Amino acid sequence: MSHWTSIYQFPIDKDLSELAQFIQRYRLPLRIAEESNRQILSTLDPRLGELLLPLLQRWDAGEIRLADVRLEPVGETSAAGEETAQPESAAQGGKEPEAAAVSSPLPSWPxxxxxxxxxxxxxxxxxxxxxxxxxxxxxxxxxxxxxxxxxxxxxxxxxxxxxxxxxxxxxxxxxxxxxxxxxxxxxxxxxxxxxxxxxxxxxxxxxxxxxxxxxxxxxxxxxxxxxxxxxxxxxxxxxxxxxxxxxxxxxxxxxxxxxxxxxxxxxxxxxxxxxxxxxxxxxxxxxxxxxxxxxxxxxxxxxxxxxxxxxxxxxxxxxxxxxxx
The missing domain is CATH 1.20.1540.10 (Rhomboid-like)
Known part of the structure; x- marks a missing residue:
């Protein structure tokens, strides 16, 4: 049985519409829920949370826009030699995508x-x-x-x-x-x-x-x-x-x-x-x-x-x- 793991918390009044669009655009196995007067971002794969944490910290600090971030899809190579993404969620039994942010893993402070x-x-x-x-x-x-x-x-x-x-x-x-x-x-x-x-x-x-x-x-x-x-x-x-x-x-x-x-x-x-x-x-x-x-x-x-x-x-x-x- 899969369990959701919390990877980030936002204030209750934080506008997460940009984050929701980012999740939808890449079909990431993430969800946003309100708990204890906070907005909690959770994932089914803790490894994905570790990859996204530096990106989330920089976005929360106002250093970057998620609309400008591009993730490299990880998937199988097609017969034509092109790499294809596998965006199926864990709930569908597919392989969860892994994301690699183009930014440095260390924060860049203003x-x-x-x-x-x-x-x-x-x-x-x-x-x-x-x-x-x-x-x-x-x-x-x-x-x-x-x-x-x-x-x-x-x-x-x-x-x-x-x-x-x-x-x-x-x-x-x-x-x-x-x-x-x-x-x-x-x-x-x-x-x-x-x-x-x-x-x-x-x-x-x-x-x-x-x-x-x-x-x-x-x-x-x-x-x-x-x-x-x-x-x-x-x-x-x-x-x-x-x-x-x-x-x-x-x-x-x-x-x-x-x-x-x-x-x-x-x-x-x-x-x-x-x-x-x-x-x-x-x-x-x-x-x-x-x-x-x-x-x-x-x-x-x-x-x-x-x-x-x-x-x-x-x-x-x-x-x-x-x-x-």
């Missing part, structure tokens, strides 16, 4: 929903240009020289540190501004790519104010962690923020297993890279310094903030079928 992410990407390259032209002095935390930062002398050392000097002179922005400084073009490119892949889906789903809070706290947390760990070394870059995004995605993908805006392998690769760099092997082989403490500080900050966000109910915005803000 810039209005990811304005802060795009701004951060631009700031990565602006920070690199400022450093290259010796204009980044106002952004960095100057390294300490000859300070004793053993744990038993930590309080006294920090009280006379350059960070304390900066703060005493009202330069509070230096708690965040080192994240803008990038020491090479590849450094800026990798961090920009991380924000593009991880930051845009988070901002589009959670909303810019929530995303701004994540960036605000994680930038300070990663910078302070790196400074306390190695106060005698100059550091910079948005890697700490990127790893906060990694931590946030890690939690959300476990809270909402159906959320697939970010490929699951991205988090595994990022965590693996973090652990590899922490061993010192990357520095030994390539001779480049890595702000491991900033990575760890940002990652932990992202984990904690994401847990709090999910506990207060924010994870519902990442549920399959939920509309973006």
């Amino acid at each position: 810039w209005q929903k990811t304005a802060l992410s795009l701004m951060l990407i631009a700031l990565c390259f602006i920070g690199w240009l400022l450093l290259r032209n010796d204009l980044a002095d106002v952004l960095i935390i100057y390294p300490d020289r000859g300070g004793d930062f053993q744990l038993d002398n930590m309080r006294q050392a920090l009280g006379s540190s350059t960070l304390a000097w900066h703060l005493a002179h009202g330069e509070y922005w230096r708690l965040w501004s080192p994240a803008l400084v990038h020491f090479s073009l590849p450094h800026a490119l990798f961090n920009a790519l991380g924000i593009w892949i991880l930051g845009r889906p988070l901002e589009a789903r959670a909303g810019t104010p929530v995303f701004a809070g994540l960036v605000f706290f994680s930038a300070a947390a990663s910078n302070l962690t790196q400074y306390y760990w190695s106060p005698q070394i100059l550091f910079g870059g948005m890697s700490g923020v990127v790893y906060a995004l990694v931590g946030c995605v890690f939690v959300l993908q476990r809270w909402q297993p159906g959320w697939r805006d970010v490929p699951r392998g991205i988090v595994a690769v990022a965590v693996g890279w973090l652990l590899l760099c922490a061993t010192g092997l990357v520095t030994y082989v390539f001779g480049v310094g890595v702000a491991n403490a900033a990575h760890i500080g940002g990652f932990v900050c992202g984990l904690l903030l994401a847990v709090v966000y999910c506990l207060v109910g924010g994870a519902r915005k990442f549920a399959p079928g939920s509309a973006t803000v």
Whole structure:
């Protein structure tokens, strides 16, 4: 006996006439029903639901028109060598059609929903240009020289540190501004790519104010962690923020297993890279310094903030079928 499986939910006042025409045009085994003050789209084949989910999310977000979407029919090849569709429904005992949307499986967010992410990407390259032209002095935390930062002398050392000097002179922005400084073009490119892949889906789903809070706290947390760990070394870059995004995605993908805006392998690769760099092997082989403490500080900050966000109910915005803000 066949069972209908829910694959997407729409508000009760959402006009689904375009979707109904799309279903009728391709004779898809889908139905729309009203349940619990929602409009539920169901299918007899969960595999079809997985194929259509990215398309439905983009249409629900207003990014595309279903009238412009073309599906490739899957069927048998005729004697003339032409492929024919098999549109019979499961209720008739025929083979259900499979649909392949021409769009990318990952959502393409409009810039209005990811304005802060795009701004951060631009700031990565602006920070690199400022450093290259010796204009980044106002952004960095100057390294300490000859300070004793053993744990038993930590309080006294920090009280006379350059960070304390900066703060005493009202330069509070230096708690965040080192994240803008990038020491090479590849450094800026990798961090920009991380924000593009991880930051845009988070901002589009959670909303810019929530995303701004994540960036605000994680930038300070990663910078302070790196400074306390190695106060005698100059550091910079948005890697700490990127790893906060990694931590946030890690939690959300476990809270909402159906959320697939970010490929699951991205988090595994990022965590693996973090652990590899922490061993010192990357520095030994390539001779480049890595702000491991900033990575760890940002990652932990992202984990904690994401847990709090999910506990207060924010994870519902990442549920399959939920509309973006």
